[in-house]
Amino acid sequence: MTPVPVAIGPVDSPLLAEAVTRGGGHVTSLDQAHALVWDAGTEGFPASLPASVHWVQLFSAGVEEWFAAGVIARHPDVVWTSAAGAFSATVTEHALTLLLAGVRSLPDQITATTWRQQEFFGRVGTLRGACVGILGAGGIGRALVPMLTAVGATVVAVNRSGTPVPGAEVTLPASRADEMWDRIDHVVIAAPATADTRHLVGAPELGRLGPASWVVNVARGSLVDTDALVAALRDGAIGGAGLDVTDPEPLPDGHPLWSLPNAIVTPHCSNPPAVRPPAFADHVATNVARFAAGEPLIARIDPAAGY
């Protein structure tokens, strides 16, 4: 197969050039290209694209500015893709880290200054054989399933439609989310923040978990009733909480979550800037391979819907 000619702009990028090559493309100038990978915002984007360019890959998940600037409307014959989903993997890895750290009692071991083996013999748990609920099995939640099964956990997933999530033992529709709570040992919250999901996890739900259960939230703080969570952590009704997002956020100094020994707070940094370029490069490689094979592209923008 002849490599697909792909241009990269506005400036050369060895990381993206490698990704294009990995996806089966070769890097060329814009006037020779069938596709353009654009690694910046709207400023400096070509006023018009050569007729040979059929696809443009943008570098962010949100593309409001591209609609606002009229760039997409000016090129009705071009397929546009965003970076939506490209950054799921690092958030997923963060969720796994928080859950493992909690279940294996890392917070107290990290702060220990003496060899407390007998105590930790009784406190280090395992995800092996545990059942983890994933509340909101979208991009992040779905990517978490193979990581959890790799360590021997089983998964009960909840998504809007109940469409089976690959690798999950059970998938429940959101309307039956209530059934999840009695089946699981731990829960990872990865649902979008909407009016319907506010305080999705409150006192009644936490009350159905056990004293070794960990609650991980990598979605939005508003999904959890913070006061109920603090109470459950204080009482030992649950094992602990690993939170990359909080309500309120930023978490104010002096908030009880800062001092509770069974709460891990990371300051909404599960998707740090430094890890975005390689994640975007992987997304580019995947889409170049799909473009070359004539397959549907990932994260295609719908010009009519505006995202």
Added chain:
Amino acid sequence: MTPVPVAIGPVDSPLLAEAVTRGGGHVTSLDQAHALVWDAGTEGFPASLPASVHWVQLFSAGVEEWFAAGVIARHPDVVWTSAAGAFSATVTEHALTLLLAGVRSLPDQITATTWRQQEFFGRVGTLRGACVGILGAGGIGRALVPMLTAVGATVVAVNRSGTPVPGAEVTLPASRADEMWDRIDHVVIAAPATADTRHLVGAPELGRLGPASWVVNVARGSLVDTDALVAALRDGAIGGAGLDVTDPEPLPDGHPLWSLPNAIVTPHCSNPPAVRPPAFADHVATNVARFAAGEPLIARIDPAAGY
């Protein structure tokens, strides 16, 4: 297929009964059994086994007491298996936990009491796209490979023979372990402690890692030159160390590893007593299935070799 009749002793165990059933056996009394799962030490073991019993599964990895008591010699026609390898998974999970916690900067986030997002944006890393060296790819090291690849890392494995480890990008024989150091971002030590492996990781090896590299040891403290490690941690020559084992062990109060912010010490508790029964049950299920299918059993004891 008729279920294989398996006895469990010295007392009933619902966990093991479930494992026998899961493996395709059915639980019966000893006089009816073709196999015996023995969940205790030598004391109380039947003075003689019915001729129908062809296989005995013991409950520990080390079986010195069984040889010492003459039990194995008394039953030359029986196949004996130990629990060797059954407890690898929890040690492997611990190694993954330490590595993820380090790479994602959990120690400093756990001790933080204010929202330091900008700082952690620059410090939270990812295993995705990273290359992890596994020094000693035996049961634990091999089990770690699918966990690492599930989060998007690649693996360079080192084992005695260089026999390719499934899932590793490269496997090197121990004689070429030196080549590993320039290829990897992080290292997990899982090799046995022998005269040859003492201080396998010292100043020269640590010097070939980088300031974001984590060193995880779940094997034995003697494999690492502690003084060289402390120096590398103090200088920031490496990112950090996650140690379930130390030299000396127990780590004495006041040792620098207790206070270095980039060292995580867990007190040799990667395989805590509470997680052993379910791990042993999985081992039993696997071996019952193999026995039923006439396949070679896992962790078969060699009466001549004495282990």
